[in-house]
Amino acid sequence: MSxxxxxxxAVIGAGIVGLCATLEIQRGGHHVLLIxxxxxxxxxAASYGNATWINPGAIAPIxxxxxxxxVPGFLLDRTGPFTVRWRDLPRHAGxxxxxxxxxxxxxxxxxxxxxxYPLCKDTVADHQSYAAEAGVGHLIRQQxxxxxxxxxxxxxxxxxxWTMRQELGVRFSEVEExxxxxxxxxxxxxxxxxxxxDDAGQIIDPGAYxxxxxxxxxxxxxxxxxxxxxxxAFEVGRLSGVATDRGPVACQRAVIAAGIGSAALARLAxxxxxxxxxxxxxxxxxxxxxxxxxGLMPSDGQMGVVSTPQGLRLAGQxxxxxxxxxxxxxxxxxxxxxxxxxxxxxxxxxxxAEVDRWMGNRPSTPDGLPCIGFASRSHxxxxxxxxxxxxxxQAPATGKLVAALIDGRxxxxxxxxxxxxxxxx
Ligand SMILES: Cc1cc2nc3c(=O)[nH]c(=O)nc-3n(C[C@H](O)[C@H](O)[C@H](O)COP(=O)(O)OP(=O)(O)OC[C@H]3O[C@@H](n4cnc5c(N)ncnc54)[C@H](O)[C@@H]3O)c2cc1C
Numbered sequence: 001m002s003x004x005x006x007x008x009x010a011v012i013g014a015g016i017v018g019l020c021a022t023l024e025i026q027r028g029g030h031h032v033l034l035i036x037x038x039x040x041x042x043x044x045a046a047s048y049g050n051a052t053w054i055n056p057g058a059i060a061p062i063x064x065x066x067x068x069x070x071v072p073g074f075l076l077d078r079t080g081p082f083t084v085r086w087r088d089l090p091r092h093a094g095x096x097x098x099x100x101x102x103x104x105x106x107x108x109x110x111x112x113x114x115x116x117y118p119l120c121k122d123t124v125a126d127h128q129s130y131a132a133e134a135g136v137g138h139l140i141r142q143q144x145x146x147x148x149x150x151x152x153x154x155x156x157x158x159x160x161x162w163t164m165r166q167e168l169g170v171r172f173s174e175v176e177e178x179x180x181x182x183x184x185x186x187x188x189x190x191x192x193x194x195x196x197x198d199d200a201g202q203i204i205d206p207g208a209y210x211x212x213x214x215x216x217x218x219x220x221x222x223x224x225x226x227x228x229x230x231x232x233a234f235e236v237g238r239l240s241g242v243a244t245d246r247g248p249v250a251c252q253r254a255v256i257a258a259g260i261g262s263a264a265l266a267r268l269a270x271x272x273x274x275x276x277x278x279x280x281x282x283x284x285x286x287x288x289x290x291x292x293x294x295g296l297m298p299s300d301g302q303m304g305v306v307s308t309p310q311g312l313r314l315a316g317q318x319x320x321x322x323x324x325x326x327x328x329x330x331x332x333x334x335x336x337x338x339x340x341x342x343x344x345x346x347x348x349x350x351x352x353a354e355v356d357r358w359m360g361n362r363p364s365t366p367d368g369l370p371c372i373g374f375a376s377r378s379h380x381x382x383x384x385x386x387x388x389x390x391x392x393x394q395a396p397a398t399g400k401l402v403a404a405l406i407d408g409r410x411x412x413x414x415x416x417x418x419x420x421x422x423x424x425x
Contacts, residue, residue, distance in 0.1 A: 006030050009406060010242045010251035012229040012265060014040040016047040016206070016392055017384050018257035019213040020399035022222055023130060025255070028407045032222040033249055034214070035229050035242060041211030046259055048207040049282045049358040050392055051304020051315035053145055053295055054123045055200040057170040058390040059113040060161045061368030062278075062318070063103030071100070079334055081302040085321040092320045095276050098366035110164060112368055117168050118413035119370070119394040124201045126396030131209065134216040139209045142201035144294040146175060146183065148191040154299050155193050162195060171198045186290045186343050191298065202295050204308050206392060225249055229258065231268050232381060239380035253406055255382045256375075260323050260361040262385035270377030271420035275386055277323040277361035280316060281331045284356040285339060288312035289346050301338040310356070314339055318362075327359035364388035365423075372401050372418035382406065383420050 006029045011018045014036035022032045038044040074082045075089075084092060103109060124142055131140045149155045155162075155174075165172060175183065175194030183194070203209045218224060227244035232254065234240060241250045256265045263275040288311055295306040303316025314335040319328065336355065340347040365371065365386045375381040384402050387394050397412070404411045 004408065007252045007406070008033065008250065009253040009255065010035055010229075010249055011255045011257055012242065013256070013258035013261065014210070014214055015045040015257065015259050016210055016395040017259070017387060017398055018255070019210055019217065020130070020395040021255050021257055021384050021402045022217050022399075023213065024399035024403035025406060026217065026220050026222065028403055030406070032217065033225055033251055034217065034222050035225045035227055035244060035249060037226060037228045039211070040214035041207040041209070043207075043358060045210070046280075046360040046362055046391065047210050049315065049360045050206060050280070051282070051295070052202040052204060052206055052306050052308065052313065052392070053200065053304050054127055054140075054203060054393050055145060055197060055390070056121050056123060057165045057172065057197045057200060058120050058393045059116045059165060059168060059170070060109065061103055061112045061116070062389060063099045063366075063368060064109060065103060065105055067103055068100045071096070078330065081316060082318045083320070083331070085319065085325070085328075088321045088325070091322075092276060095274050095366050096320070098274060102367040106160065113164050113168065115369060115417040116390075119397045120390065121169075123393045123396060124199060127201075127203060130213060130396065134212040136209060136212040139203055139205055139212070140201060141204055142199070144196050144198050145200040145202075145297065146194045146196045146294045147297045147299060148180065148187065149193045149195075149299045150190060152193045155195055158299075172196060173198060183294065184292060184296070186345060187296070188342050188344050190341065196294065202306055203392060204306070205310070229265060231265075234378070239378055253380050253382070255384050255402055257384040259385060260363045262363060262383070266371065266375065266383060266385070266420060269375035269381040269383070271371070271375055271383070271423070273371055273386065273420050273423055274366055275363055276320065278364040278388060279319040279321050279323070280360055280362055281327070281335060282313055282315035282358045283332050283335045283339070284308065284311045284313045285350050285353045286311035287349075287353065288343070289349055290343050296342070298338060298342060303335060303338060305338070305342065312339065323361045329357055332357040332359075362388045363391070367422070370394065370398065370418055371420040372398050373405060373415045373420070376421060376424075
């Protein structure tokens with residue numbers, strides 16, 4: 001509970017970050033107004049269509065040393081895991097340069113991993129407890145996650161990241177070929193080595209989970225506003241409300257948790273954040289005739305491959321493109337190609353299945369860290385966005401940090417690395 005009088009807090013965006021933030025803010029005794037134009041758990045949000053992983057080992061940023069050498073290939077090879085739309089290249093060139101610079105040496109990666117870890121480490125336990133409160137405990141699975149490689153040498157090529165995980169306290173075990181076959185008999189023999197993150201898990205249906213959390217929050221007094229936030233109103237230097245396309249919403253604090261929609265609001269709150277969409281895709285193959293225990297990540301495709309109640313989901317791909325541009329469904333076809341490669345016995349079935357295809361926007365900063373904390377214009381506005389590839393994982397810790405800052409409590413971990421002001425330097 002907050003030591004001061006309860007506040008009215010507007011949370012902008014009901015993706016996983018806004019929902020977890022609301023849950024934690026409510027624990028402080030505050031009244032929350034949840035502003036969201038879509039349905040919580042709906043397809044409009046990245047939180048719907050991701051790879052479902054909740055991963056304490058998600059400590060490495062995407063930009064790693066040597067990436068710059070691969071950029072020309074990304075521009076030319078339309079079938080790889082990372083692509084840039086030519087027509088969007090001029091607009092994204094500055095972001096791309098900062099992205100590459102952020103990962104240019106291993107010291108930076110070590111620092112980044114240390115800064116990411118507090119956001120990741122308790123994710124499974126936190127989601128388990130939220131899911132239990134919402135009556136959907138069955139949506140959280142803790143069966144580990146397995147990175148699969150063609151051979152041990154491919155694993156060894158990533159040894160720095162695995163060592164970093166180990167040094168931070170993330171447990172993993174090596175899976176030799178015979179054990180990999182036992183673990184997942186349908187997996188193609190092209191993958192002969194695995195590394196299993198023992199404590200990682202999945203939210204098997206993230207859309208249903210978000211919908212259930214929203215229901216829980218409303219049952220605890222949160223009020224929903226089906227609207228798009230457009231700005232902020234101030235009176236005598238203090239926040240007095242959030243402007244929306246359906247009229248003003250009076251509040252004393254506001255949290256910007258609008259995913260890719262956050263940059264415009266952050267700017268009005270005094271922070272220019274280089275936030276772009278790393279667009280991602282998924283395919284879901286119903287009745288795939290293969291049930292995965294642990295989720296898999298093939299090293300060549302860099303995607304999450306998981307069993308969900310709707311079928312086999314492959315989610316991944318990075319496409320730097322305008323969020324509003326039409327999806328390029330060839331990227332979903334690449335994912336399907338991996339399904340065929342990984343499970344050759346089932347490939348024919350995949351060809352005839354009614355596959356669900358989805359595209360969503362990862363809200364991404366160039367340094368791989370989210371923006372969490374007070375806005376520059378006013379401490380009545382807080383940022384909670386920019387979680388890129390790992391927002392499902394990092395949402396509970398983000399919510400706890402934001403709630404502590406609103407309450408004026410000692411934060412659970414140092415918020416400095418996530419300040420939006422780092423981009424003003
Ligand atoms: C293909 C893919 C795979 C992924 N896999 C994983 C994974 O396995 N594990 C993991 O941890 N993460 C994963 N991610 C990342 C994760 O999904 C995102 O980081 C996370 O969902 C972001 O959550 P969010 O709440 O910030 O944004 P969103 O889920 O996008 O929600 C933002 C919400 O804000 C609303 N909104 C936008 N503008 C406004 C406005 N002006 N006013 C009011 N509301 C607004 C939107 O309608 C939306 O509902 C993946 C992402 C993709 C695309």
